[in-house]
Amino acid sequence: MLTLFLYISALDRKIVLLQDFQPLCAIATTSIGADRLRSICQPNNPVWVPRSLSSIAGVQAYSGSLKSHVAELWQSHRAFVFCLATGAVVRIVAPLLQSKATDPAVVVVDEAGKFVVSLCGGHQGGADRLTKIIAQLIDATPILTSASTSLGLPAVDLLGVPFGWHKGKGDWTEVSAAVVRGEPVQVIQEAGSTLWRSTASVRRSHLSFTPSPDATAEIWITPRLIQDARSRTPQIQWHPRVLWVGIGCERGTSRQLIEAALQQVCRENQLAAEAIAGIATIDLKADEVGLVELCHAYDFPLRTFPAEILSAISVPNPSPVVEREVGTPSVAEAAALCACLDLPETKHHTDSDRNVTPKLLVSKQIFKPNTPTPDSSTGAQPCAPTTPDLTGAVTIAIAQSEIEYTGRIGKLFLVGIGPGAIEQITPAAKSAIATADAVIGYSLYIELIAALLQPQQVIETLPITQERQRAQRAIELAQWGLTVAVVSSGDCGIYGMAGLVMEELQAGDWDGNTPQVQVFPGITALQAAAARVGTPLMHDFCAISLSDLLTPWQVIEKRLIAAAMADFVTAIYNPRSQSRVQQLQIARDIFLQYRAPNTPVAIVRAAYRQDEQIYLTTLEKLLDLPVDMLSTVLIGNSSTRTYANWIITPRGYLGFVPEMKE
Structure with a gap:
C-alpha cells in the first residue's frame, strides 16, 4: 500500500498545484483541445468532450448542448478551463455570471497552447492564479487584464486571502479603483499579520500606514465592525480571524441558544463575526451536540482543553461553583485565552516583532433563554425571543490572539x-x-x-x-x-x-x-556541467562534496579513495572556497594514484548563466586553472577521452580492461 501511494503521488505533481481549484471542470470540443487539456488536468480531472469524441482515452462525454452542460456544473465547480474560442466561452458563461464574489474562475487555453487567458473571476475566483499555473505547465503566455495585476499593484480584494482573513463590508470597487489610480489610501491595521506590507506590489503603491489627511480611501484590517459616520471616504474592512470564543454550557444546550448568545455578544461589543477564529471549551464538552453543530455550520475549529490546563490560566472572574463541578474555576474565559496560546502559529513567530500575549476582550457573560433582564451579579442576559429551541444555558467569553488563525493547510x-x-x-x-x-x-x-x-x-x-x-x-x-x-x-x-x-x-x-x-x-550541477562539455557521465559515476562543514574530512577522503579505485567518473562539488584551498589538491593527488595524468577533466563554473566559464584540462593540470564554490569539477574514468573540444565517456568498456595504476 505504501509503495502504491508513493507511485500515485509521484505520478502527477500538477495535482498539488491545482488543489486549490477543485473541483475543476475542463472542457474541449476537438481532439486537439482534449489532448491539450489532458496534459494539464489528468489524472485528477477528466476532460469533458462531446459524445462524438468519446473514443478518446481519459475523457468524459456530455450529451446535449455544451451551454446546458456548463449550466449544470456551474454551481458545483470552483474553476472552468476551456479549450475553444474565447468568443464561444463568453456566450456560454455570460448568462451564468452573478457576482465576482461567488463566480468560479474561468480560463481559456488556445488549441496551439501558446496563450492562457484569465477570462472571468480573475481576483476572487482565482482565475489569474490558475492562468499562471497553467501557463507555466505548458510554457504558454498568460493573459491577465485586470488593472492591478498589469500594473503590479496590490489587489485589495485579495490582500488577506493568504492569511485566512474574511472580507467585511465596504465599497470594494471604489477602493480598488483608488489604488489603481495611484491615489493615497490610508491603511488602519488593528490586527493580523503585517507580512503583506513587505511585498513588491505594496511598495509600488501609495498605501499609507501612518495618518494621511490626503487619503481618498481607507482599508481597515480589524476584528471590529467599523461604522464611522464621520468618514465620507470609501472604505473596506478585512477581518483577520483573531477572536477565540470560550464557551461553557449546560449539558444539552441547544445550538440555537449558543448561536443567539454569540451573535448578541458580537453585536453589543461591535465585533465582527467574520473575525471569529474558532470555539474553545473544556474537553468534557468535546461531544456537546450544540457546540459540534455550531462549529460544523460555521466551519469553526473546536479546541478543547483538560481542566488541569484551564485551571492554570489566570482569569478575572473565577467561579468556585464551576470549579466544584468540572475541576477548574473557569471554562469560558480560560478556554478563550488558552486557545490563543495553544495555536501552532504562536509557537512560530511569523512576524519577528509580534507579542503573542492574548487579551480578553469580553469577560464571561451567562445567557439563559428565560432570563427577563440582565443579572448584574451573574451577567446573565436574555436571548429573546424565547423559542422551544432555546434550551439550556451558555457562558461566553472572547479573547483576541495577536496572530490570526488562517484556517488553511500549509x-x-x-x-x-x-x-x-x-x-x-x-x-x-x-x-x-x-x-x-x-x-x-x-x-x-x-x-x-x-x-x-x-x-x-x-x-x-x-x-x-x-x-x-x-x-x-x-x-x-x-x-x-x-x-x-x-x-x-x-x-x-x-x-x-x-x-x-x-x-x-x-x-x-x-x-x-x-x-x-x-x-x-x-x-543538478553535475548534469548541467556535463551537458556543457559533452557526455562525460555516460558510464557509472558518483558525486562527492569537498565541503567539510557538515561531513568530517576523514569521511570525504575515504570516499575519494573509493571512487578513484572503482574507476567512477567523479563530479566534485564545492571544490574550493576562500578559506578551504587544500582539499582540491588532496583530491587531485588521490586520483593521480589510480588514474593516468592525462585523464580528461572539465571545470564548469556557473553553467548556463551569463558569467559561465568552461575549462577542459587534465588531471595532472587541474590545479593550474581557477576553481571556486560556483565550479563543478568532472574527473573522467580510465576510458574517458577528449575529442574536438568535447569530453566523451563510452557507454561501456566493450571488452576493454582499464589499466589501473597500482
Whole structure:
C-alpha cells in the first residue's frame, strides 16, 4: 500500500498545484483541445468532450448542448478551463455570471497552447492564479487584464486571502479603483499579520500606514465592525480571524441558544463575526451536540482543553461553583485565552516583532433563554425571543490572539531551479514558484528566478551560511497555513535545501501530512556541467562534496579513495572556497594514484548563466586553472577521452580492461 501511494503521488505533481481549484471542470470540443487539456488536468480531472469524441482515452462525454452542460456544473465547480474560442466561452458563461464574489474562475487555453487567458473571476475566483499555473505547465503566455495585476499593484480584494482573513463590508470597487489610480489610501491595521506590507506590489503603491489627511480611501484590517459616520471616504474592512470564543454550557444546550448568545455578544461589543477564529471549551464538552453543530455550520475549529490546563490560566472572574463541578474555576474565559496560546502559529513567530500575549476582550457573560433582564451579579442576559429551541444555558467569553488563525493547510514546495537559467527550470517547478504565497532562498537564487516572482508574494532571503534558518522559517510559515516555495540551485534533493527541510520536519514530529510537502526536482550541477562539455557521465559515476562543514574530512577522503579505485567518473562539488584551498589538491593527488595524468577533466563554473566559464584540462593540470564554490569539477574514468573540444565517456568498456595504476 505504501509503495502504491508513493507511485500515485509521484505520478502527477500538477495535482498539488491545482488543489486549490477543485473541483475543476475542463472542457474541449476537438481532439486537439482534449489532448491539450489532458496534459494539464489528468489524472485528477477528466476532460469533458462531446459524445462524438468519446473514443478518446481519459475523457468524459456530455450529451446535449455544451451551454446546458456548463449550466449544470456551474454551481458545483470552483474553476472552468476551456479549450475553444474565447468568443464561444463568453456566450456560454455570460448568462451564468452573478457576482465576482461567488463566480468560479474561468480560463481559456488556445488549441496551439501558446496563450492562457484569465477570462472571468480573475481576483476572487482565482482565475489569474490558475492562468499562471497553467501557463507555466505548458510554457504558454498568460493573459491577465485586470488593472492591478498589469500594473503590479496590490489587489485589495485579495490582500488577506493568504492569511485566512474574511472580507467585511465596504465599497470594494471604489477602493480598488483608488489604488489603481495611484491615489493615497490610508491603511488602519488593528490586527493580523503585517507580512503583506513587505511585498513588491505594496511598495509600488501609495498605501499609507501612518495618518494621511490626503487619503481618498481607507482599508481597515480589524476584528471590529467599523461604522464611522464621520468618514465620507470609501472604505473596506478585512477581518483577520483573531477572536477565540470560550464557551461553557449546560449539558444539552441547544445550538440555537449558543448561536443567539454569540451573535448578541458580537453585536453589543461591535465585533465582527467574520473575525471569529474558532470555539474553545473544556474537553468534557468535546461531544456537546450544540457546540459540534455550531462549529460544523460555521466551519469553526473546536479546541478543547483538560481542566488541569484551564485551571492554570489566570482569569478575572473565577467561579468556585464551576470549579466544584468540572475541576477548574473557569471554562469560558480560560478556554478563550488558552486557545490563543495553544495555536501552532504562536509557537512560530511569523512576524519577528509580534507579542503573542492574548487579551480578553469580553469577560464571561451567562445567557439563559428565560432570563427577563440582565443579572448584574451573574451577567446573565436574555436571548429573546424565547423559542422551544432555546434550551439550556451558555457562558461566553472572547479573547483576541495577536496572530490570526488562517484556517488553511500549509504547503511546502521544495524546488530545484537547475543551473539558474529560466529555460532550464521545469514547468512544474516554475508553477510552484509562481503560485506560492512566500518564496524563501539564498539571495543569489532569488535573483536568478526574479522573472518568475509575483508582486504579491512575500520574498525572504537569508545568507548562504543560514540554510538551517531558511528551512526553519519555511516550516514556520507553512505550519501557519501559507504555501511556501523553498528554492535551491540544481536539484533541491542533491546537496540542496530539501534534505534540511525534511530533517527539521522530522525533528518537529511532523505527521507526514501537515504541512503538505511536494518536491520539484531540477537539473543538478553535475548534469548541467556535463551537458556543457559533452557526455562525460555516460558510464557509472558518483558525486562527492569537498565541503567539510557538515561531513568530517576523514569521511570525504575515504570516499575519494573509493571512487578513484572503482574507476567512477567523479563530479566534485564545492571544490574550493576562500578559506578551504587544500582539499582540491588532496583530491587531485588521490586520483593521480589510480588514474593516468592525462585523464580528461572539465571545470564548469556557473553553467548556463551569463558569467559561465568552461575549462577542459587534465588531471595532472587541474590545479593550474581557477576553481571556486560556483565550479563543478568532472574527473573522467580510465576510458574517458577528449575529442574536438568535447569530453566523451563510452557507454561501456566493450571488452576493454582499464589499466589501473597500482
